[in-house]
Amino acid sequence: MSSSCIILFFLLLTIISVQTAIVKTQENTWKTKYFEQRVDHNDYRVNSLGSFKQRYLINGNSYKGGNFPIFFYTGNEGDITLFAKNTGLIWEFAAHFNALIIFAEHRYYGESLPFGSHSFANNSMLAFFTAEQALQDYVTLIEYLKATVASTNSPVVAFGGSYGGMLSAWLRMKYPGTVVGAYAASAPIWQFTSLTPCETFNSIVTRTYRGTNSNCPLNIRNSWKAIRGIFERGQPAKLKSLFHLCDDIKDKDELNALIAAINNVWVSMAMADYPYPANFLGNLPAWPVNYTCNILSKSPANEDALLMLISEAVQVFTNYSKDVKCFNIANGGDPPALSTNGWDYQSCTQMVMPMCSDGKNDMFEVQNWDFDAMTQYCIKEFRAVPREFWAVQTFGGKEAVAKAASNIYFTNGHLDPWSGGGVLTQLSPSLHAFVISDGAHHVDLRASNPHDTTAIKQARSIAKSLITKWVS
C-alpha cells in the first residue's frame, strides 16, 4: 500500500466527522477563545521559541462550578469546529453532569499554527508537531482553565473520537493527575506494527460489505481486473464516461489513482455506515453499505454489466444528490476544504499505521505493506524519517497498557474498519470496552438520533455510568 493511500485513509476520519453535522436536533453553541501556548514544552531557556495562539471553544451554559466536571475534547487532525459540530453527545452529557464544555484545537491544524503561515515551510518549523507536544498543550490549557474560568476542584474527563480518541486515552495514561478518565471512541491505539496485522483493516471493510449479501464483495473484487482490462485494451475514454470522471485517464499512474479513489469510496462508506442519512458531498442515505450492496447483489452476465453496477454503486457516495458534475479522482472525491498536509506529516513521523490487502480475505487488489518505500516518500516529502515503533515505545504495548492504565472507556463500531486497531475487550477492572454491533466510526459521540440502535444507546449509557463514577 502506498503511503498516500494510508494518508487518505486516515484523512477520511476527519471527513466522516464533517458529514455528521446534519442530524442535529438543536444548534449547539460555543465561544471561540485563544490561549497563549508554548511552542516547545521542553524548552526551558529564557529566550525560548516563545508562544502561539491555540484556539479553543468553550460553553459554560450547564456548568455549575465547584466540584462539577470539565468535559475536555482533545482535538484531532482538523479544524476544531468540525469536531464540535459532530460531537453532539458532549452537550447532552454536559447538561446531565452540569459540566463545562471545552474543545481544544490540535497544534498545526485549523488556526492553531505555531509559526503562522510558515508552520509547514520546512522541517525545522515542523519539529514541534508531535503528539507529545499536543498532549502537553492540553495539560497546560486545562491547568489554566482550572485556575481561571473553572474550579481547581473540577474533575476533568477527556473525550475524543478516532485520533482524538487516541489522544484522550493517551492523555489519561500519561497525565492521570490532570484527567480522571477518558472516553475514547473508535480510537485505534493498536493500529501499529507488532500490535495489529496489516490485513485487518481491509478484511473488516470486506466483512461489513459481506454482512449484507455475499455477491456484493465478490462484484467489487471482480471489478478491479475489469477496470484495468479496459485501460489495457486502450479504451481510457470508456472509463471516463463510465465513471463520469472530470479528467482523462492518460497513463498508468492516473489509472492507479482511479482505483485508489474507488477503493476509498468503499472504505468511507463502511466508516459512515450510520442508521440515518448523513450529508457529505451531497447526501448519503441511511445505512449506505446496505444501500450500495443492494445495487451490487446481482450476478452480472459480463464485465460491462458488472462495471455498470459498480458505477451506480460508486455514485451512492460521490453523487447521491445526482447533481455532482463529475468524479474528481485527484482528491479521491474528498471535499476540497480539507487540507491533507498535517496528517501526511504525522503519518510520516509518529502515526505509522501499516495497511495491506491480499485479495483473498478481502475484496481489494493485492497490496503489500512497504515501510521502506514509505520512508523514501517521507524523506522526499518532508525530510523526515518515520519511526515504526514510536507508539509502542511511547505508550506501551497491550500488556503494559492493561497493567498500568486505568479509567478509560474504549468504544468501537463492529462495522468500522478502524475497530481492528481498537481495544475491543475489557483489559482490567478500570479499562472498559464496548463494541457496538451495528455501529460505524464513533457513531456514539454524535448527537442522539431517533434512529439510533439499541447498541448505540447502550454504549452511551455505559459511558454515563462510568463518568458518574470517575467524577464523584
Ligand SMILES: *[C@@H]1O[C@H](CO)[C@@H](O)[C@H](O)[C@H]1NC(C)=O
Ligand atoms: C525554515 O523556514 C523558516 C520560515 O520560512 C525560515 O525562517 C528558516 O530560515 C527556514 N529554515 C531552513 C533551515 O531552511
Ligand SMILES: *[C@@H]1O[C@H](CO)[C@@H](O)[C@H](O)[C@H]1NC(C)=O
Ligand atoms: C451524477 O448524476 C447525474 C444524473 O444522473 C449525472 O449526470 C452525473 O454525471 C453524475 N455525476 C457523477 C460524478 O457520477
Ligand SMILES: *[C@@H]1O[C@H](CO)[C@@H](O)[C@H](O)[C@H]1NC(C)=O
Ligand atoms: C444494514 O446492515 C447492518 C449490518 O451490516 C444491519 O445491522 C442493519 O440492520 C441493516 N439495515 C437495514 C435497514 O437493513
